[in-house]
Amino acid sequence: MSSTYENVVEVRNLCKYFPIRAGLFGRVVGQVHAVENVTFSIRRGTTMGLVGESGCGKTTVGKTLLNLTPKTSGEVVFNGNTHLDQLKGKELRSFRPKIQLIFQDPYSSLSPRLPVGEIIGEAVREHHLVPDNEFDAYVSRIMKSCGLHDYQKDRYPHEFSGGQRQRICIARAIALNPDFIVCDEPVSALDVSIQAQIINLLEDLQKEFNLTYLFISHDLSVVQHISDTVGVMYLGNMVEFAGKKEIFANPLHPYTQALFSAIPVPDPTVKMNRIILEGSIPSPANPPSGCKFHTRCRECRDVCSQKAPRTLDMGNGHTVACHIYDPESGYGAR
């Protein structure tokens, strides 16, 4: 496995549909289009932020990436040549430690019956990453790098506060020496001051171990702080993808613009020019025709409800899926 390949993960046209079953025999009556045609890649040592409203498929992207839920179609390639869904047995087992996951809720993602040292070290032992005689020292070192103390090794998760539990979750992921970590809303269950500690820790660890993150969050200010590239999702589609500076300075998609303008700014003198979106996100089981955003879009025209927009490259790695920027779409002049 080459670990020098520039893109840690490449996702091409990823789709994930969940069947809706009904009746006595569980007949499939429809499909929830949780993720549709999502394409992106993450370079080694960088962080990609994935934002969007709840139910837009952010978490499903994370899970499908790690093959925790099998994908419907599309490609996920790690390190340029590894297709996770084609690996079996020993190969899969040896690759698993390279990709890790940090969950949102530190209260339910730790086993209450295992002491912390065991939670962190369990997988290390299982994968024989360090010799048995160095095991204790290794766990201590990992705990230290995550801001936990050595003597806390024998304690149980209930003895820790939320922030410290999240540190344990991070230590558990880091212990396997991964290349790539999916952080699924790692700070949204935490208080503001604790949030800052965890974000700083994630950044420090990234520098130390040259980690790559997929950072899923609905908190745009956190995403702006931690990410290098940002993808915006709406109802299963990636509507815009660009570098952090580019997307925050120059959001193109009307949804991105509305989303960014909705963020409250902690300064009473700033009066935001707010774009209020009407209504709420439509059901992914029965998405609107054409552009899925057209029901809430303030720049919607006839063409938007008729055909789905293409994903356009606007240069500078900035892609957007909107008819406004497509001269061939028939949207007309702005």
Place this chain on the structure above:
Amino acid sequence: MSKKSNETSYISARESRRISRENQKITRRLDKRLSRKHVPEGEYLTQMRDTGNVVEFDNLHTYFFTDVGTVKAVDGVTFEVPVGKTVGIVGESGCGKSVTSLSLMQLVQRPNGQIVEGAIRLNLGDKAYDVAKMPIEAMQKVRGNVVSMIFQEPMTSLNPVFRIGYQLDEVIALHNPHMSKEAVKARSIESIRMVGIADAEGIYERYPHELSGGMRQRIVIAMALACNPRLIIADEPTTALDVTIQAQILELLRNLKSEINASIMLITHDLGVIAEMADYVVVMYAGRVVEKGLAKEVFLDPRHPYTIGLMESKPVINKTVERLYSIPGAVPNPVNMPDYCYFRDRCEKCVARCQGKYPPEVHVSDTHIVSCWRYFEEGGAK
């Protein structure tokens, strides 16, 4: 969490039983007082300090008597909510911001949670009541009528087995016993329409699970507004919602406030929401108010090290920092609160005086008050 603090928090079973017995004595006495019937109104009538306020919290102490010791959830909180204004209360979880508002509604979990000291003066226009002394019977007429509350999680604050209409009617009928059924229904539909739902008659017949999160929160707001309250307590009204829905709900609250001329007590941990909505800000830490003042004063010129730390630790959109500031340490154990400044152990700006007792309130300006020794000697002249 240090090694030491864990050792001191350990108590034996015997000790725990002793505490439990003592607690029972206290809570029984307090509970008896509250559950009396036919209490003369004069007992809880009081005078507002300033009739321009809807609510005045005066040195409020709300304690929880637990088997491991007394948790001083609210420990001497003083602030007021002026008529027609929005007061934002910020603080981390466990700082007592929710308990303060629950005390006002007398909804603190009894018998363990009790208001033990202080007064909450509630302005009813022609008279004022002291909520801390009010018996349960009298409180039921005030709750939901003069003061109403919007909770954080809209799904759990609506009953899943009743239709929206039934739940709204219940509130209105309870506080207006002389109204006819038709009038009650008309009022319910009117309040659904007020919160920006076009198809009010349709929604009236729906169940909560048929609505989205934002819609449910609108219904909860409609319920809170149904009896034209003088004060609305919004306890983290948008925390469970998405940013775009949050923007809708905040916009709605702002418009409704000016429409019915009510005051809002907005409890949240999101400084952005506070900055946008509030006229006054109260910053709480470990059961105490550490700083309060006009929103402009607190945001543009924060004085307390905790307030400053809180503001610096939050990433702000379009303002890049290399590294976020993080307040070191964690909130002290609520059972054994120190007698010195609660923030001292986490504070990086300590002065010699911090070794002494809890700092007094220092007036920075007429409206801006901070509890910190650093500003004590200057008397606010800095």
